[in-house]
Amino acid sequence: MNKLITPQILKGFRDFLPEDAQKRQYVIDVIRRTFELYGFVPIETPAIEYLETFTGNIGEDEHLFYKFKDQGGRDVALRYDQTVPTCRVIAQYPSKITLPFKRYQIQTVWRAEKPQKGRYREFLQCDADIFGVEDASADGETIALSIDIYKNLRFKKPIAIINDRELYKDIPYKAITAIDKLEKVGASGVLQELNQKGFSNKDAKTLLDTIKNNKPNDRLKKIFDYLDGYGLTENYQYKPTLARSFSYSTGPIWEIVVGDFPTGSLLGGERFDSLVSRFSNMKVPGTGFAIGFDRTILAMEELGLFPPISTKTKVLVTIFDETTLRYSQKIAQLLRSHAIPTDLFPDPNQKLEKQLKYALKKGVPLVLIAGPDELRKQSVTVKNLATRTQKTVQLKELPHALNLT
RNA sequence: GUGGUCGUAGCUCAACGGCAGAGCAUCAGCUUGUGGAGCUGAAAGUUGCGGGUUCAAAUCCCGUCGACCACCCCA
DSSP: OOOOOOOOOOTTOOOOOHHHHHHHHHHHHHHHHHHHHTTOEEOOOOSEEEHHHHHHHHOSOGGGSOEEEOTTOOEEEEOOOSHHHHHHHHHHOTTTOOSSEEEEEEEEEEOOOOOBTTBOSEEEEEEEEEESOOSHHHHHHHHHHHHHHHHHTTOSOEEEEEEEGGGGTTSOHHHHHHHTTHHHHHHHHHHHHHHHTTOOHHHHHHHHHHHHTOOOOHHHHHHHHHHHHTTOGGGEEEOTTOOOOOTTOOSEEEEEEETTBOSSOSEEEEEOTTSGGGTOSSOOOEEEEEEEHHHHHHHHHHHTOSOSOOOSOOEEEOOOOGGGHHHHHHHHHHHHHTTOOEEEOSOTTSOHHHHHHHHHHHTOSEEEEOOHHHHHHTEEEEEETTTTEEEEEEGGGHHHHTTOO
8 A cells, every 4th residue: 555645735836727727828818919919029037047146136135035056056046036037138148139128928936935815935927028228118118018918808997007216216215115005004104114214203204295295207207198199098197105115126117006906006017227237237228017917816806807718628529429439539520620629528438418517517618419310410419508509410511500700 | 034813524614622514516316319406315534734631632732734814025
């Protein structure tokens, strides 16, 4: 007797069963299609890199890396984000990359955080960035893309809330991280934190009031103008208190929120003009965003935005018994040759009832029945499970008669 | 990383120191060419895992793994 191995997975890691995996595929498909509609091209980078590739840029918070020594004694880390590896790529292959470089990247990243709902140790990131353009048009273009993705996912009114870190340039970083929490803890919470960080009551209040009364600078005006040019006037807002506390943001910052899902942003973006310079003397500015994939899925669940498709399989061909197996195979092959995803029931010994239940459970819309009668007439019975209707058609009319579009 | 709540059948939960149970789902039959209903029956558990206390532990204690919540953090 073998000792059984406990079926289990690590904290913060997940399995995706067909229902969830198909939902995720749907969202990935929409995101990828939108990236490509805007002329972004894909890249992929390794799961493991030299640790210093990441630490050189982050410094203080090393404890969130999945890091270890490989068999050769090298200090390595699992991919922690996609922006830093892309900056490395740009510095490493200057002769192969033409600027401006519009790239997207959809890969998993790993962080050794304490997991909570919507927060995992292994998760998917979808990034799009434009490298090599200083002009605000590049910010405008990626922000427009941010908005369009959520429109294509059928969110009713995605809003990009936008600010510019330049407007914070005289404010200490520790104050920015406090103001970043305004939405979450309210004005009193922010003032309290500023207080704890050594600001007097008066200074804290002045600071917050000053920021609240900030006005868009020229770069922001240019971005807004760009978005207006796309007719997106309804889909952005200036928000002087938006902070996004990333230490490397150097200009415009934005987040996507959707009105009916008030629990935070689904996407975050920023300009980062000095990240490539960590790897190269070239000056390559960058601007772009990362999609919070799991949050986006959560929001779509909550708002019921998923289309009802549960499987890509369009047809189940049933098998009456061993004597008609060949006929069923022939039908399945015919449909597949017309690029119709077709499931041939895998067991000829099961009753028709079983096979129908299988199709219902799997969500396959059409069932083809081909028993001895149909075989004799070279026909097939097409059953629509949703309408509970069926019709018999000639085999030679088949792909067309299914009425699939 | 700090603090907290929780873990019982596939799922939702009950039992809260004294025989581990229900509903739903599953499987079989009623029904040998057609559905999610109904009826009958069956299967299903080392109570997350390991240790301790006790005559007796799902129940109390310790550890561990996992889920969730608040911090922290969030390229």
